[in-house]
Amino acid sequence: MPSSTFSGTVSSPKLSVAIDMGHPFLNLTVDGFLKIGAVGVTKSLAEDTYKAIDKGSLSKSNIEHALKKMCKEGVYWGSVAGVYVGTEYGIERIRGTRDWKNAMLAGAVTGAVVSAVSSKGKDKVVVDAITGGAIATASKFLNDHYFY
Structure with a gap:
């Protein structure tokens, strides 16, 4: 019985730009x-x-x-x-470790800052901080293959 197979890989293009700010x-x-x-x-x-x-x-x-x-x-x-x-880099330097907690804190700070700049009110700033922390943490887990 004839059979056929398909094989291949998918990779994303990489763009590296080196800018040295010192x-x-x-x-x-x-x-x-x-x-x-x-x-x-x-x-x-x-x-x-x-x-x-x-x-x-x-x-x-x-x-x-x-x-x-x-x-x-x-x-x-x-x-x-x-x-x-x-923010993630700064937190990493302060804590002296690289882990998902840095991503969570940086996401929360970023969410809060972006929301505060948009003048959306105190409750929205808190919600956006929580959302930013959750998204950054999920991204870190997925990126670091914690689920494999």
Whole structure:
């Protein structure tokens, strides 16, 4: 009986940019800002491309709006990542260990800071801190393969 098999691997592309700011804290923060900022730009570009295709038309105004939105999203996502990475690095240096607790604390601080800057009220800041800590902790567990 004939049989066939399919084999292959899937890997994500890697982009390494070396920017030496003179201190590991600054290097990690800028690296996080740039990489995640690029994700925000790409997300915005994909959304606006879909909208243009759906409408069936493209104008100068649409392009200008898309570029402004891409910049805004890139800066927002990059800033959040920079705060998170910098905070996690600082906590790691203070605690002297690298574990999931650093991610949890950094996520909570980042969630609180981002929420406080948005002026959403005290209760929302607490909820966003809890959410940030939970997401960062889950990401750390998944990234470090604790479940395998």
